[in-house]
Amino acid sequence: MEKIAVIGAGSWGTALALVLADNGCDVNIWGRREEQMNEINEAHTNEKYLPGVSLPKALKGVTDLGEALANVKTVLLVVPTKAVRETMQLMIPHLSSNTTIIHASKGIEPTTHTRVSEMIWEEDEQTQTLAAVVALSGPSHAEEVATRQPTTVTVASENDTAAVLAQDLFMNQQFRVYTNPDLVGVEIGGALKNIIALVCGVTNGLGLGDNTKAAIMTRGLTEITRLGVKMGAKPLTFAGLTGLGDLIVTCTSVHSRNWRAGKMLGEGLSMDEVLSEMGMVVEGVRTTQAAYELSKKYEIEMPLTEALYSVLFEGIHPQDAAEALMGRVKKHEVEELYLPDSNDSLQ
Structure with missing residues (x-):
């Protein structure tokens, strides 16, 4: 035994x-x-x-x-x-x-x-x-x-x-x-999905619906993959259980403490009030700070992470952050992500 x-x-x-x-x-x-x-x-x-x-x-x-x-x-x-x-x-x-x-x-x-x-x-x-x-x-x-x-x-x-x-x-x-x-990819996927779950919760608290959630999860997976690959992860890891799978369950369930915390933020509670109400650690808050710092270090775009960072640490109202996201300059959707020294790619 x-x-x-x-x-x-x-x-x-x-x-x-x-x-x-x-x-x-x-x-x-x-x-x-x-x-x-x-x-x-x-x-x-x-x-x-x-x-x-x-x-x-x-x-x-x-x-x-x-x-x-x-x-x-x-x-x-x-x-x-x-x-x-x-x-x-x-x-x-x-x-x-x-x-x-x-x-x-x-x-x-x-x-x-x-x-x-x-x-x-x-x-x-x-x-x-x-x-x-x-x-x-x-x-x-x-x-x-x-x-x-x-x-x-x-x-x-x-x-x-x-x-x-x-x-x-x-x-x-x-x-x-x-x-x-892929230890790097598994750990990065598990950590960064909490950021996206917080954002999904915020939009729910603002009264927004499934269209918005689908957009956040899809573009959120792009952000996770973009940073993960820069840190040495295999891009296809993020199409698996610790990427897409964990993202789905954390962004769509009332069991998710990150989603619940985001919802309360969207409804107007302060971060201190949210943490007091939860009575448990909300990992996505600290991870948002780390991911924001990493996005600057690697010079990559992570607009959802930046928007959440502005709400959590700069006092921006969630509604203003949402409007700023939707007002960004137009982009192509498909971006290739290459892993150095490998033929793996994710489109």
């Missing part, structure tokens, strides 16, 4: 821990709040994050990080992007040598512009404890995974053996897992 530590007891961490427990793994899930861990152990629920879901009795909640990581060779890290470095620093003294970390966080660090896997490796640079880092991403709401509805995701790593390990750990009849060697 594989012993696994799940670090992060929010909705997504708990749902993935449930999948692992269903597959016969010995799972410790770590969280800071003793009350929450007691609820997992005694009531077998996590009502704040997954209301109405019964958790497997084999799932054990712990508040002691050393206990959670003892004799563990595989760790599932599911914390907000802004907490990755701090959590890694806490974990490293307790990690066994040659540990594999599978992360399911979606974001890019502002200023440094590092992806989650890069942050993990950087924090391990001095101890060199890790054997591999794997990213798990795809169109997957925690609420539906927890009720065992059919879901497909992708795992990506620079280490093929580690990717297959992750695939084997999570794969079952309800949770299908593909492998993809």
Whole structure:
């Protein structure tokens, strides 16, 4: 029986821990709040994050990080992007040598512009404890995974053996897992779709309809691909689960916290009011800042990202930002995106 530590007891961490427990793994899930861990152990629920879901009795909640990581060779890290470095620093003294970390966080660090896997490796640079880092991403709401509805995701790593390990750990009849060697593309697609979901939510809050949403999603995929290719991703990755697939599910569902946050912004709430109302991290906000900075660095056009940045960080009213987008100069729709040293292209 594989012993696994799940670090992060929010909705997504708990749902993935449930999948692992269903597959016969010995799972410790770590969280800071003793009350929450007691609820997992005694009531077998996590009502704040997954209301109405019964958790497997084999799932054990712990508040002691050393206990959670003892004799563990595989760790599932599911914390907000802004907490990755701090959590890694806490974990490293307790990690066994040659540990594999599978992360399911979606974001890019502002200023440094590092992806989650890069942050993990950087924090391990001095101890060199890790054997591999794997990213798990795809169109997957925690609420539906927890009720065992059919879901497909992708795992990506620079280490093929580690990717297959992750695939084997999570794969079952309800949770299908593909492998993809394009770690950059998988992480970029998972992070940037949150920006587009925020924009879709804003337009919904403004009272706009399906025509607008379709335009945003289509042009949003172009922006994601444009930046991803510049950062070294394979363009066709964005036509898959972690690009188009994740974009669809995040932009069209009330389960999406980024979409809900955008809707409240469009309805007139301030960002502080939105975050207070949500009670959970909205990854798309920080990712918008990072993507905006990257668009300037690489000198590429990302009009949807720029419009959202102006709303979030420059005080522009959402309606004014929408009007500015529609008033842009005329363009050709089809633009070829080439990956250096490859014949791959996306039109």
